[in-house]
Amino acid sequence: MLPTYANRLKEARTKANLTQVQVKQHTGINNKTLSGYENGVSEPDYDTLKVLCDLYDVSTDWVLGNTNNPNSSLTDAERDAVNKLDLNDDSFLNLNLSIDGRELTEAEKQKVLAMARLLLQQDR
Structure with a gap:
């Protein structure tokens, strides 16, 4: 396949x-x-x-199979947020993040931040 x-x-x-x-x-x-x-x-x-x-x-x-919409794109606000995102400090934890309409808890945000840092570190 x-x-x-x-x-x-x-x-x-x-x-x-x-x-x-x-x-x-x-x-x-x-x-x-x-x-x-x-x-x-x-x-x-x-x-x-x-x-x-x-x-x-x-x-x-x-x-890459992450969405079934071939033309999905970020909104201007989302693109702006991504460009401002700095994973080298903890400002990420101050963002209001939600998945399927449920806001992430502080612990969940910390896990996401740790995973993002790990993935980006492996990319170097």
Whole structure:
């Protein structure tokens, strides 16, 4: 079974009415490389994924399977909050965060902060 990203990259490209050769012309991504992504042979790095999603006008969250809405995007307020977020201090804990309409407790926010720090540390 192919990974979600492979199926969705191919679906997005075909819905955009683009061939792999046309994608190469727009992005410079080799069509052989693109074929590898669409067949689950290789995974695009984040920058490449972003370029493809921008071209196809879909979200990275949709390609990665985090949402079923291909065009979901952050609101201006959400984008502003993300850009201001500093995980190096505890200001994150002062945010009003909710999941499914329920506000997170202080302990839950601390767990989210710890997980975010761990994930970002592994990315370096």
